[in-house]
Amino acid sequence: MFAVYAAEPNREDPLAALVVGERPEPEVPDGWVPVSVRAASVNMHDLWTLRGVGIKPEQFPMILGCDGAGVLPDGTEVVIHSVIGDPNWVGDETLDPRRTLLTEKHQGTFAETVVVPARNAVPKPAGLSFTEAACMGTAWLTAYRMLFVKSGLRPGQTMLVQGASGGVSTALVELGRAAGMRVWVTGRSEEKRKLAERLGAHETFEPGTRLPERVDAVFETVGKATWSHSMKSLKPGGTVVISGATSGDATAAELQRLFFLQLRVVGSTMGTRDELVDLLRFCEQSGVRPQIGAELPMDRAEEGLRNMLEGETAGKIVLTR
Structure with missing residues (x-):
């Protein structure tokens, strides 16, 4: 499948580690779901991944993208919650010592398909576009x-x-x-x-x-x-x-x-699934929408990442498919 990924860590020149190409189709474990990605936004965390921060060398190649929005096989439109905790953890998942984010242990959203735990696929409000919804999770x-x-x-x-x-x-x-x-x-x-x-x-x-x-x-x-x-x-x-x-x-x-x-x-680190649900409801009810600084096709991911690296942002940078 098409994907944008870090081939290896490169602390000094992170964009040199970036590859736009093909990766194997993901397997779907029990309790997880495949999401057909429609949009995913760029985060500073993607540059950290390219540098090898917070990710073990053996985890590469790693598809980038902490958050995004897309469609389940049954047609349900969803927003990705990127904090993945221990299934046995009870309470605030951001405090789970075994928690991880997409792109740290599990492959990310800059791809045709991302696989996440079923609870991490949160229903998308109809009033939010995929581009807007892709900004919400991180x-x-x-x-x-x-x-x-x-x-x-x-x-x-x-x-x-x-x-x-x-x-x-x-x-x-x-x-x-x-x-x-x-x-x-x-x-x-x-x-x-x-x-x-x-x-x-x-x-x-x-x-x-x-x-x-x-x-x-x-x-x-x-x-x-x-x-x-x-x-x-x-x-x-x-x-x-x-x-x-x-x-x-x-x-x-x-x-x-x-x-x-x-x-x-x-x-403060990220947020919980329940907080994401509340955020989506707040945006739907208040009419607040994210500032999109740039919307690029996913095959131009290097351009978006370079803009973030150089501080040339005016809101969120979103990659679409």
Whole structure:
């Protein structure tokens, strides 16, 4: 079958490991289902896979793609939930020490067919296109959990999103505005800040800018480059929710500020199947839809991955079949 995959790990030149070609048809274990993929979105995790981060060398070749949307053999339209836990685990699957994501142990969604546990094929709302639905399982689910499960924010409070144009950041802007938050955003360029404003940000700022006032919560996916600004931007008792560190680990935790102002630092990883169901329902009821920065045929996956590698994003990059 057609697939886009990492042939081997390449830490220094990840795109050199990328192959657009053919892979064997997947086997379907008991309790799993084949999904005919219609659309799949690009995530930073795909670049990590190409570099060999979070995946054992013997797992290659590995088909890329953490999330997507498609059709079951009976015609049911579904969204892929990419967190695959131990079948015997009870509770939040993101806390399962044996959990994995698609592209870590199991082949991913950049292919004609992906095979997942039956519970990981979530019914797609009719009001969402396959392209829109393909954004939900990773970036949008991560943002939903950060905002509605981890932050403790209430409508009317002020949130700061560090970074204006990535998949998680644009989702946070749209979800926060729809939920009644005052949404502030930082962005490296005027173009990226304008995008955030079009998506609903009330105000935008250059990175590191002193804000008009401190905020109730900061949403971090950048790490080292923005961490100090995030800590300085919080009100006493405020919260920073972090789900990534694309610029590397922070050089200082700023512990004195942390304890003296009684700040909270909350880690957040992906989301649960139930949270994905709630997210899909929220989008259907509110009319919120993901910002699609680029829609490309799957055989142009290298172009989409290169744009992500170079930071040239304006929302989600989606590959379609």
